[in-house]
Amino acid sequence: MTAVLEIRNLHVSVEDNPILKGVNLTVKQGEIHALMGPNGTGKSTLAYTLMGHPNYAVTAGQVIFKGEDILELEPDERSRLGLFLAFQYPVAIPGVSVANFLRTAINARRRAVNPADKGITIPEFRKLLKSKMEFLQVPPDFAGRYLNDGFSGGEKKRAEILQLATLEPQIAILDETDSGLDIDALRIVASGVNKLAGPEMGALVITHYQRILNYIKPHFVHVMLGGKIVESGEADLALHLEEHGYDWVREKHLEQMEK
Amino acid sequence: MTTQNEELVALSDYKYGFKDQVNYAFRSRKGLSAEVVRELSQMKGEPQWMLDFRLKALDIFNKKPMPTWGGEINLDFDEITYYTRPSDKTESNWEDVPADIKNTFDKLGIPEAERKFLAGVGAQYESEMVYHSVQKHLEELGVIFLSSDDGLRQHPDLFREHFGKVIPATDNKFAACNSAVWSGGSFVYVPKGVKVEMPLQAYFRLNAEGTGQFERTLIIVDEGAQVHYVEGCTAPSYSRDSFHSGVIEIIVKKNARCRYTTIQNWSTNVYNLVTQRAVVNEGATMEWVDANLGSKLTMKYPSCYLVGEGAHGEILSMAFAGPGQHQDTGGKVVHGAPNTSSKITSKSISRGGGRASYRGLLKVYKGAHGVKSNVVCDALLLDEKSRSDTYPYIEIDEDDVNIGHEASVSKIGEEQLFYLMSRGLTEEAAASMVVSGFIEPLVKELPMEYAVELNRLIQLQMEGSIG
Numbered sequence: 166m167t168a169v170l171e172i173r174n175l176h177v178s179v180e181d182n183p184i185l186k187g188v189n190l191t192v193k194q195g196e197i198h199a200l201m202g203p204n205g206t207g208k209s210t211l212a213y214t215l216m217g218h219p220n221y222a223v224t225a226g227q228v229i230f231k232g233e234d235i236l237e238l239e240p241d242e243r244s245r246l247g248l249f250l251a252f253q254y255p256v257a258i259p260g261v262s263v264a265n266f267l268r269t270a271i272n273a274r275r276r277a278v279n280p281a282d283k284g285i286t287i288p289e290f291r292k293l294l295k296s297k298m299e300f301l302q303v304p305p306d307f308a309g310r311y312l313n314d315g316f317s318g319g320e321k322k323r324a325e326i327l328q329l330a331t332l333e334p335q336i337a338i339l340d341e342t343d344s345g346l347d348i349d350a351l352r353i354v355a356s357g358v359n360k361l362a363g364p365e366m367g368a369l370v371i372t373h374y375q376r377i378l379n380y381i382k383p384h385f386v387h388v389m390l391g392g393k394i395v396e397s398g399e400a401d402l403a404l405h406l407e408e409h410g411y412d413w414v415r416e417k418h419l420e421q422m423e424k
Numbered sequence: 425m426t427t428q429n430e431e432l433v434a435l436s437d438y439k440y441g442f443k444d445q446v447n448y449a450f451r452s453r454k455g456l457s458a459e460v461v462r463e464l465s466q467m468k469g470e471p472q473w474m475l476d477f478r479l480k481a482l483d484i485f486n487k488k489p490m491p492t493w494g495g496e497i498n499l500d501f502d503e504i505t506y507y508t509r510p511s512d513k514t515e516s517n518w519e520d521v522p523a524d525i526k527n528t529f530d531k532l533g534i535p536e537a538e539r540k541f542l543a544g545v546g547a548q549y550e551s552e553m554v555y556h557s558v559q560k561h562l563e564e565l566g567v568i569f570l571s572s573d574d575g576l577r578q579h580p581d582l583f584r585e586h587f588g589k590v591i592p593a594t595d596n597k598f599a600a601c602n603s604a605v606w607s608g609g610s611f612v613y614v615p616k617g618v619k620v621e622m623p624l625q626a627y628f629r630l631n632a633e634g635t636g637q638f639e640r641t642l643i644i645v646d647e648g649a650q651v652h653y654v655e656g657c658t659a660p661s662y663s664r665d666s667f668h669s670g671v672i673e674i675i676v677k678k679n680a681r682c683r684y685t686t687i688q689n690w691s692t693n694v695y696n697l698v699t700q701r702a703v704v705n706e707g708a709t710m711e712w713v714d715a716n717l718g719s720k721l722t723m724k725y726p727s728c729y730l731v732g733e734g735a736h737g738e739i740l741s742m743a744f745a746g747p748g749q750h751q752d753t754g755g756k757v758v759h760g761a762p763n764t765s766s767k768i769t770s771k772s773i774s775r776g777g778g779r780a781s782y783r784g785l786l787k788v789y790k791g792a793h794g795v796k797s798n799v800v801c802d803a804l805l806l807d808e809k810s811r812s813d814t815y816p817y818i819e820i821d822e823d824d825v826n827i828g829h830e831a832s833v834s835k836i837g838e839e840q841l842f843y844l845m846s847r848g849l850t851e852e853a854a855a856s857m858v859v860s861g862f863i864e865p866l867v868k869e870l871p872m873e874y875a876v877e878l879n880r881l882i883q884l885q886m887e888g889s890i891g
Contacts, residue, residue, distance in 0.1 A: 216846050219838065240845040241854075249846075256843035260861025269857060270847040277848070311861070328847060 168194040168231050168247055168335035168367070170215075175226035177207075177214045183224070184210045186392035194335050194367045199378055199403060202389035203411050208371045209253060211389075212340040216250040217243050230336070245277045249334035251325040253341040257313040263324060264294060264308040267331050274332070297330045301357045319350030326357040337361075338369045343377035355380030375407035388414055440532065440658035441691055444631060446524045448550075450509040454634075455502040458482060461604055464507045468573055468607070473584065481593035481603030488597040494783070495721040495750045499695050504636045504667050506605045508550035514571045516557045525549050528629060532658065543622035544569040548639055549629050551607040562620060568613040569624055572640045575611025582613060586644055590673035590701050590729075598697040598723075602638045602671040609639030609670065612653060614680075619650040623685070623871060628668075630659035630694065636667040643673070645680040645708075654685040654874065657718070659694050665720065666694045674702035676710050678732065683711040687874060689881060690718035692748055698724040706732030706761075713869055715742045716751050717881050725783060727756035730764035737766040742866045744885055745778030745810070754784040754801075754815075759825075763794040770801040771863050774810035775885075781813040786820075786827070793824040801831040804862050806855065856886040 170192045177185035184207045192198050202208055214221040215228060217240040227234050235243050258266065271293075272284040285293070294308060303323055313321050322342055329337055339358065343351055358381050362368055370381055378386075378400075386403045388396040388411075395418045396402065406414075450467065452460050461482055465475040490497060511522045518526065529547050544558035546569070553571030562569070568579065576583045593603035610626050630637050645651055659666060668690065676682045682702065690696055696719040702710040712726035728737025739755030757766040772780035782801045803812035814831050836858055844854035860867070860879055867875045 216842075218842055239851070240842060241848050241850050244846055244848040252843065252846075256837070256839050258840060258844070258858060258861050260864030261857055266844075266847075266857070269853065270849060273850065273853055274848045311864075332847065 169229070170248070170336045170367070170369075171229040172211075172215075173227045173229065175211070175214070175228065176224045177210055178222045178224050179210065179220060184392055185214065187226070188389075188392070188394055190369075190387065190394060192336055192367050192369050195364045196385065197362055197368045197370065197381065197383045199381075199383035199386045200369055200371045200389060200394075201373070201375070201386060201403065201406060204373060206389045207392040208373075208389055209340055212250055212253075212338050212371055215243075215338055216240055216248065241273070244332075244334075245274050247335035249329055249332060249337040251322075251329055251337065251339040251342050253344060255313045255316075255321045255325055257311070257316075259311050259314045261312050262309050263312050263327070264290075266312050267294060267328065270328070270332060294331070297327060300360060301327055301330055302353065303327055318345040319347070319353070322346060322350065322354045323357070326354055326361075330357070330361055334366065336367045336369070338371065340371045341373065342370070343372055343374065351377060352380060375403050378403045390414055390418055440689065442531065444524055444528045446510060446549075446631060448508055448510055448632075449512050450507070451505055451632075452507040454505050456482065456485070456504070456506055456601070456605065460506055464605060464607065467509070470576065471580070474576065477588065477593070478604050478606075481600050484593050485597060485600035485604055488600055490597060491723075494723045494752045497695060497697075497721065499665060499667060503634055503664070505632070505634060506636045506638070507607060508632060508635055509552055510549040511552070511554055514553045514556050514574055516555070518555060518557075521547075521555050525554050528631065529555075529627065532627065532629070542625050543620055544624040546571060546610050546624075546626040547629070548608045548626065548637070550631060550635055550637060553608045553610070556610075558624070565618050566613075566615040567618060567620060568611065570611045572609040572611045572642060573607065575642065579611070579613070582644070583611065583642070586673065586675055587642055588673075590675065590703050591671050591699050595699060598669045599671055599699045602640060602669050602699070605636070606638045606640035606671065608637075609641040609672075610643070610653070611641075612643040612651065614645045614649040614651045616646045617648045618646075620652070623652040623654045625654045625656070628655060628657040630666050630668065630690070634664040634666060636669070638668075639670045641670065641672045643682065643684070644675045645677060645682045647678045648680055649677075650681040652683040652685065654687075654871075656687045656689070658689050659691045664693070668694055668696045668698070668719075670698045670700075672698070672700040674710065676702055676704045676708040678705050679707040680705075681709045683713065684726070685713040685870065685874065686715060687878060687881075688714075688716045688718055688722065692718065692720050692746075694719045696722040696724065698722075700724065701727040701729065702737070703729045703731055704735040704737055707734045708732065709736045709738070711738040711740070712755065713740045713866065714753065714755075715866065715878055716753055717744045717885060719749065719751075721750045721752070723752045725754050725756050725785075727758070728766060729758045729760060730766065731760045733761045733763055735761060735764045737764075739766075739768045740866050740869055741768070741770045741782075742863050743770075743772040743780045744882065745772070745774045745780040746885055747776035747778060750779045750781070752781045752783055754782045756785040757787070757797065758785075759788040759792045759795045759797070762792055764792060765796040767797070768799045768801075769865065771866055772801075772803045772812060773806065773859055773862065774803070774812050775806035777809040779811040779813075781815060782831075783815040785817045788820045788822050788825050788827075790821040792822050795822065795825040795827075797826070798828040799830070802862070803833040804859065805833065805835045806859075852886060856883055859886060
């Protein structure tokens with residue numbers, strides 16, 4: 166069955182300030198959606214809320230994933246259900262190697278299904294990690310480094326994509342994965358996402374710039390403004406935004422924003 | 425039966441909390457007196473000088489005030505049994521150890537560990553070493569690994585030459601107590617140039633309620649020799665407090681190398697007040713790796729006295745203070761010779777209202793030029809209730825030195841937890857992972873088996889940590 170993430174009339178506040186004001190969006194497994202918009206319109210708030218960050222308070226609406234309202238679930242439960250968030254600012258975990266972390270994550274997922282699971286064996290895990298790293302052309306020394314600790318911006322984003330590849334979610338949210346990357350790093354990260362996207366995975370690619378969409382071809386493009394999705398269209402909408410900027414969207418929806 | 429089950433439930437997060445029924449060969453009356461000391465010394469058949477040493481130490485113990493710093497010690501010295509003899513001799517064949525005691529150590533996995541990766545094993549039950557053995561080829565090279573009592577009997581001159589020289593009875597109240605009633609512990613001698621590749625391990629077990637354990641370890645590493653000594657400690661949980669006060673004296677001779685590793689996992693009713701010190705000679709290296717997870721209160725500051733030119737001392741200290749625990753730990757380095765170097769790394773974790781204090785002394789004497797030292801203390805607080813303090817004392821009487829000191833306190837970050845949870849780890853597993861990463865610099869210094877064990881103990885400490 167196709168996994169579906171359905172966001173219905175979502176309202177979210179941060180420290181009592183309303184940020185999202187009724188977001189509606191449906192992402193299906195196999196689809197790539199781009200969510201664009203100027204800074205400060207609530208794109209990252211949406212990403213964090215979907216994953217269950219405790220600082221984001223849902224004041225109204227629903228998020229249905231695979232038929233279940235996930236808003237009451239803890240972040241780990243959402244993750245194990247098949248949701249993934251590639252962070253804009255991945256967090257450093259000093260002393261924990263990438264390999265150790267990934268193995269723990271895989272085992273946590275297996276044990277959630279079957280508490281008696283003995284976990285992935287070391288040879289089995291090594292094989293899996295090696296294949297994922299080769300697939301994404303990640304240098305071999307990556308596995309032994311402490312997670313995001315002292316990583317460059319590009320390395321952090323590659324580590325996110327490696328996690329994405331290893332955990333194999335059904336829906337992935339990529340929050341400004343292109344930010345802070347030079348063109349080479351962007352190309353590598355985008356090609357990683359392209360390799361993973363397909364019938365098994367749906368993606369919500371959040372971005373400020375059209376740039377990443379030269380590499381990742383979305384099926385649908387949405388524009389967020391003032392905490393709402395105000396425009397939706399196909400790939401050509403992104404090109405239109407590239408050419409004309411966000412001003413026309415602002416003008417068109419000025420009235421709504423001021424409400 | 426019911427009581428036992430209730431106790432078991434209460435202890436469910438402390439794996440070594442079981443207690444065994446043992447028929448003791450002898451148990452002295454409660455409290456510390458000249459009579460108890462004489463009786464103990466006589467039973468051991470000790471020479472007069474040792475009895476004199478003990479009685480003098482008892483006098484010092486009675487006169488010395490309790491320390492006014494460190495942790496709160498609510499210990500009734502009169503309620504402690506100072507000497508408990510589980511059996512009449514130290515066996516070198518596992519099969520000869522009395523069955524009830526063997527049973528305890530079997531449960532703790534000691535004989536199995538010995539077969540796998542140890543060069544020698546000692547096991548102390550209450551006051552006495554019940555088992556001591558060392559690999560044949562090391563014995564042939566002249567390596568001595570005995571209980572301290574057997575060391576005194578079999579190598580009286582070597583023993584007397586070094587005993588009480590590194591830590592005199594006057595050093596502190598608890599060293600005096602140990603000096604008066606010491607029993608058990610290991611006597612280790614590694615001859616010139618002999619390198620013992622695999623660790624020697626001693627295992628300490630306190631089984632009876634309200635008991636004191638006062639082991640005395642003396643390690644002499646002769647010129648150019650090398651040894652790694654590891655100790656592990658456990659005890660059942662009782663409502664009445666027990667008392668452990670060991671004294672560890674180490675002499676590292678010219679160009680020799682010694683590492684002493686402790687994984688202390690006493691139950692949380694044990695006062696653990698230990699004095700550990702090494703004298704490090706020219707070109708020699710001493711390393712203390714000290715992990716404290718258990719006990720009610722630990723006060724322990726492994727020390728290096730760097731007395732020869734070019735001597736090096738390292739102290740890696742880790743403390744985990746859970747509910748009701750106070751770990752007052754750290755290290756002490758005294759630079760008494762030129763071009764000596766040292767490094768102190770302290771990592772502490774507090775949770776559930778636990779308190780971890782780093783207490784350290786770095787001293788450089790006048791004339792000890794070219795000294796290099798670096799002290800790093802990191803504390804991790806897992807919740808608002810817990811506490812961390814740092815008491816770094818630095819006394820420098822020489823100008824030509826290079827000293828670094830850094831201290832940090834961090835709280836386990838909400839962002840770290842959220843990040844790890846977003847990958848499918850439960851909150852508890854995520855917190856555990858941050859903690860294991862935090863102590864990784866220490867864990868990677870441990871032999872594989874101990875690293876695994878320490879990580880497992882941390883996991884156990886973390887269970888139920890998220891409310």
